[in-house]
Amino acid sequence: MKQLLAAAAVLAGLAGSGAAHADSIPGMKGLDHVGITVPDIKQAITFLTDVLGCSPPAYQIGPFKFDDDWMQVHLNVDPRAEIAQLAMLRCGNGSNVEVFQYNAAGAATAAPRNSDVGGHHLAFYVEDMTAAVAYLKSKGVKLLGDPTPFQQGPIGGETINYFLTPWGLQMELVSYPKGMNYEQGAAVKLWSPKDPAH
Numbered sequence: 001m002k003q004l005l006a007a008a009a010v011l012a013g014l015a016g017s018g019a020a021h022a023d024s025i026p027g028m029k030g031l032d033h034v035g036i037t038v039p040d041i042k043q044a045i046t047f048l049t050d051v052l053g054c055s056p057p058a059y060q061i062g063p064f065k066f067d068d069d070w071m072q073v074h075l076n077v078d079p080r081a082e083i084a085q086l087a088m089l090r091c092g093n094g095s096n097v098e099v100f101q102y103n104a105a106g107a108a109t110a111a112p113r114n115s116d117v118g119g120h121h122l123a124f125y126v127e128d129m130t131a132a133v134a135y136l137k138s139k140g141v142k143l144l145g146d147p148t149p150f151q152q153g154p155i156g157g158e159t160i161n162y163f164l165t166p167w168g169l170q171m172e173l174v175s176y177p178k179g180m181n182y183e184q185g186a187a188v189k190l191w192s193p194k195d196p197a198h
Contacts, residue, residue: 014027016080016147019071020069026129028092030085032090032096033088033095033096033097033098034096034097034122035100036097036099036103036122036169037098037099037100037159038099038100038101038167038169039101039109039167040088040167041060041084041085041086041100041103043099044099044165044167045057045060045087045089045099047165047166048089048091048099049089049098051139051141052124053091053092054090054091054097055090055091056089057086057087058090059087060086060088061083061085061086061087062083062084062085062086062101063082063083063084063085064083064086065080065081065082076104077104078104078106080105081103081105081107082102082103082104082106083100083101084101084102085100085102086099086100087099091124092124092125093118094125096122097122103129106189109166110168111167111169111170113170114170118131118165119170120170121162121169121170121171121172122169122170122171122172123171123172123173123174124133124171124172124173124174125174125175126173126174126175127138127177128175128176129159129161129175130147131171132161132173133146133147133161133173133176136163140162141164142164143161143163143182144161144163144170145161145162146161147159147160147161147173148160148161153181154180154181154182155180155182156180157176157178157180157181158174159174159176160172160173160174161173
């Protein structure tokens with residue numbers, strides 16, 4: 001909560017300095033959930049609950065299939081696509097995670113890379129990066145490199161480590177137990193990890 005309040009103060013300062021201010025959706029309170037499509041919903045639920053520690057699904061429903069164009073109009077998928085199952089899980093204090101398993105002709109089966117349009121990842125905050133990395137290794141999870149700590153720039157104080165789910169989705173561990181530089185009033189500017197002493 002301290003980090004959120006500090007971030008809000010930085011943003012408020014930017015707004016007060018003449019920075020552009022966007023309108024807001026009326027009544028918007030925050031991010032409710034992130035939806036991801038998986039090849040095997042049982043595998044995804046097992047990984048999210050047994051490895052990451054998310055709560056068992058609050059609900060699991062399906063299948064959904066329609067003879068009209070509802071799927072295309074409302075979900076922007078092929079009108080004959082079927083949602084075989086969907087499940088909603090809670091992962092600690094963050095947003096909910098909604099997993100879908102579709103049956104749809106011509107659907108892509110390879111997970112996008114971060115560099116692909118539509119590429120994405122889920123990031124989980126941990127208090128102890130060393131312990132979290134050791135735990136994932138003990139579970140046979142594929143980590144992408146070693147933890148990377150940042151000292152300089154607005155993200156100074158943050159340590160990250162990406163990892164992969166069994167089906168190839170990119171996820172990330174992130175930790176900043178003493179806060180990040182931008183929360184301490186550090187200038188919010190363009191910056192690169194290639195700058196000296198990242």
